[in-house]
Amino acid sequence: MISMNADTLTNAAEILPQIQGYVYPNERTLHPLWSVLIVVYPYVTGLVAGAFIMASLVRVLNVKALEPIYRLALLTALAFMLCATLPLLFHLGHPERCFEIMMTPHFSSPMAMFGFVYAWYLMAVLLLELWFDYRRDFVEWSKTESGLRGMIYRAFTLGVTDLSEPALRLDARMGRIISVVGIPSAFLLHGYVGFIFGSIKANPWWGNVLMPIIFILSAVVSGMALCVFTYMFLCWARRVTTDMRCLDLMASFLFYALIIDATVEGLDWLHRLYSAEEGIDVLRSLASGKLFYTLLIGQAMIGTLVPLLALGSLQLARKWVSEVNRRRMYFCASALILLGVLAMRWNVVIGGQLFSKSLRGFMSYKMEFAGHEGWWLSLALLILPFIILTVLIKYFLALDLPTIENVVPGAMPHPHPMETHSQAG
Amino acid sequence: MSENINRRNVLKNLAGIVGGILAVAAGRTCKAAVQNVFANAAAPKGYDPTKHKWLMALDVDRCIGCGLCVEACKAENSVPQNNFRTWIERYVVTRPKADSGESRGETFVDSPNGGMGGFKPSLIPKEDILKSFFVPKLCNQCENSPCSQVCPVGATFESPDGVVLVDKNYCIGCGFCIQACPYGCRFLNPETHTADKCTMCYHRITRGLRPACVEICPSQARIFGDLKNPIPDDPIQQFIENKKSQGLKPHLGTKPRVRYAGLDEEVR
Numbered sequence: 300m301i302s303m304n305a306d307t308l309t310n311a312a313e314i315l316p317q318i319q320g321y322v323y324p325n326e327r328t329l330h331p332l333w334s335v336l337i338v339v340y341p342y343v344t345g346l347v348a349g350a351f352i353m354a355s356l357v358r359v360l361n362v363k364a365l366e367p368i369y370r371l372a373l374l375t376a377l378a379f380m381l382c383a384t385l386p387l388l389f390h391l392g393h394p395e396r397c398f399e400i401m402m403t404p405h406f407s408s409p410m411a412m413f414g415f416v417y418a419w420y421l422m423a424v425l426l427l428e429l430w431f432d433y434r435r436d437f438v439e440w441s442k443t444e445s446g447l448r449g450m451i452y453r454a455f456t457l458g459v460t461d462l463s464e465p466a467l468r469l470d471a472r473m474g475r476i477i478s479v480v481g482i483p484s485a486f487l488l489h490g491y492v493g494f495i496f497g498s499i500k501a502n503p504w505w506g507n508v509l510m511p512i513i514f515i516l517s518a519v520v521s522g523m524a525l526c527v528f529t530y531m532f533l534c535w536a537r538r539v540t541t542d543m544r545c546l547d548l549m550a551s552f553l554f555y556a557l558i559i560d561a562t563v564e565g566l567d568w569l570h571r572l573y574s575a576e577e578g579i580d581v582l583r584s585l586a587s588g589k590l591f592y593t594l595l596i597g598q599a600m601i602g603t604l605v606p607l608l609a610l611g612s613l614q615l616a617r618k619w620v621s622e623v624n625r626r627r628m629y630f631c632a633s634a635l636i637l638l639g640v641l642a643m644r645w646n647v648v649i650g651g652q653l654f655s656k657s658l659r660g661f662m663s664y665k666m667e668f669a670g671h672e673g674w675w676l677s678l679a680l681l682i683l684p685f686i687i688l689t690v691l692i693k694y695f696l697a698l699d700l701p702t703i704e705n706v707v708p709g710a711m712p713h714p715h716p717m718e719t720h721s722q723a724g
Numbered sequence: 725m726s727e728n729i730n731r732r733n734v735l736k737n738l739a740g741i742v743g744g745i746l747a748v749a750a751g752r753t754c755k756a757a758v759q760n761v762f763a764n765a766a767a768p769k770g771y772d773p774t775k776h777k778w779l780m781a782l783d784v785d786r787c788i789g790c791g792l793c794v795e796a797c798k799a800e801n802s803v804p805q806n807n808f809r810t811w812i813e814r815y816v817v818t819r820p821k822a823d824s825g826e827s828r829g830e831t832f833v834d835s836p837n838g839g840m841g842g843f844k845p846s847l848i849p850k851e852d853i854l855k856s857f858f859v860p861k862l863c864n865q866c867e868n869s870p871c872s873q874v875c876p877v878g879a880t881f882e883s884p885d886g887v888v889l890v891d892k893n894y895c896i897g898c899g900f901c902i903q904a905c906p907y908g909c910r911f912l913n914p915e916t917h918t919a920d921k922c923t924m925c926y927h928r929i930t931r932g933l934r935p936a937c938v939e940i941c942p943s944q945a946r947i948f949g950d951l952k953n954p955i956p957d958d959p960i961q962q963f964i965e966n967k968k969s970q971g972l973k974p975h976l977g978t979k980p981r982v983r984y985a986g987l988d989e990e991v992r
């Protein structure tokens with residue numbers, strides 16, 4: 300039984316205004332321990348994993364129609380990857396001790412293992428894959444470009460300038476192998492983030508075996524939506540025609556990923572309601588109260604149902620919808636999905652801290668505006684990857700860079716995305 | 725480009741660098757493990773944690789809610805104003821409505837300022853109260869402690885003598901342990917920015933003294949002892965022999981080393 304009126308026992312003045320019912324004395328804080336920064340962290344990590352999976356579809360499953368976004372997806376993953384640990388770092392009580400996570404890790408801790416998974420993913424997967432993919436271009440570009448650009452390209456060849464056929468074949472093979480290794484790594488990366496929450500049995504909202512799976516699936520969905528979003532934005536910014544075949548296919552993948560994600564998340568709720576364990580009353584009141592707007596409206600309606608209907612109807616009636624309208628719908632759907640997944644991260648991270656572990660009361664969260672855990676910093680941390688991505692695109696996806704004419708047999712052909720389309724368009 | 729800069733060599737060098745970093749990590753892990761064995765937080769030299777096994781027991785029926793234990797703990801351990809290493813909860817169960825067929829009414833819980841300074845009379849009319857009792861809370865010193873399980877650097881650990889401790893010079897302040905504790909016993913110390921919790925007054929018990937809260941309790945609701953070194957008429961042995969006891973939230977499998985006698989089902 301949850302008693303919501305503990306203030307009938309004592310003077311209401313003794314209880315903070317943002318607290319309802321009974322919460323443990325140590326839970327009576329002004330802000331939850333893990334604030335909005337910890338919402339940004341799984342969101343950004345998820346985008347990395349999802350964007351990488353999108354890129355892997357080209358390499359591993361050989362989906363030729365998605366080639367135009369291959370490099371864009373990889374660069375997107377890199378830009379977000381570079382920012383993934385920043386929110387965590389800002390949040391630590393002792394950021395100067397952060398390297399202890401890597402130096403003296405505690406192997407039973409999900410957070411410690413995340414450090415290694417992150418390092419593995421960044422160093423062994425993402426950077427290596429990009430390097431093998433770009434090496435030939437770096438060599439070519441370092442010959443034609445001068446100044447800072449030329450120096451950057453020359454440095455990135457790492458001195459390996461061999462462009463013989465066997466060397467290029469090896470590049471392609473290595474790229475494929477890394478992609479194959481990269482898919483489970485991407486799952487591992489975000490599954491682990493899910494496990495950080497799913498492993499907390501003390502919290503009925505978090506401690507759940509489905510949590511890592513839900514995190515992986517929502518990561519794939521958000522990453523794919525991000526690829527659609529950045530690709531369309533880039534085409535718009537460069538005033539080139541989007542490749543509709545590529546876009547339609549991306550939207551199909553996004554639709555099916557969203558169906559699986561929504562199903563598993565629905566299953567999670569169904570299971571919780573049906574098994575009706577100890578904390579179900581609290582979770583119910585959370586969903587209908589403090590999380591109503593972010594969970595039911597934001598995550599379920601705007602972030603899932605509307606995009607599902609939009610993308611689903613286009614699966615059935617693509618022929619009858621004009622390209623312009625399709626583009627608009629894809630853009631809106633991907634933007635809504637991105638917002639919906641952000642809402643989902645909020646619901647998990649903040650929602651799990653809005654009720655007492657005594658299951659007898661609720662806390663509130665009023666976000667700070669400034670401050671090191673406020674609006675501004677989290678917004679900055681969400682914008683920073685886009686700034687990095689812009690720089691990356693400027694240097695590694697520029698329109699004025701020469702493209703490869705003769706494709707080596709067996710190697711991955713990389714027609715320059717924007718240029719090919721502008722010709723096609 | 726010279727002959728010896730080829731892909732094989734570049735990869736070899738990269739592997740060397742990664743290997744070096746991993747070797748440093750492994751070395752420091754070993755160093756930390758050795759330090760963990762020899763360093764004994766606030767214990768005096770010569771204290772051997774393997775020769776003790778501390779146990780705390782709480783007799784709910786004996787607690788009068790005076791709050792002296794909370795006060796003593798705060799003074800002994802310089803606990804920050806808004807945080808608590810121990811606190812007292814007051815439970816008030818109301819009578820069921822007439823003809824409702826229920827055995828009890830609603831349960832109200834409060835712990836104003838952690839129970840420090842005692843409790844004011846309940847605002848619920850006396851005639852509506854079925855029963856009321858106090859429950860002292862503190863770190864449960866779990867044998868399967870979820871907090872030390874999740875600590876990313878091993879700054880919080882289970883000492884062989886049955887106490888879960890935090891090394892504040894090592895804690896990175898991520899708050900994972902605070903989230904993992906099912907009992908709300910941990911907090912982020914606003915002064916040190918590290919995790920903080922009850923240590924059973926480790927600096928006292930390792931010198932043969934009792935924890936401050938046990939020492940001050942006027943009704944002997946708090947009982948403390950060393951299972952490996954029983955004394956004549958040992959209160960903890962008598963508690964174990966005479967009382968039926970349990971740990972809090974047993975379904976979580978944390979195996980608390982803080983035992984409660986006379987617990988009501990409403991206590992979480």
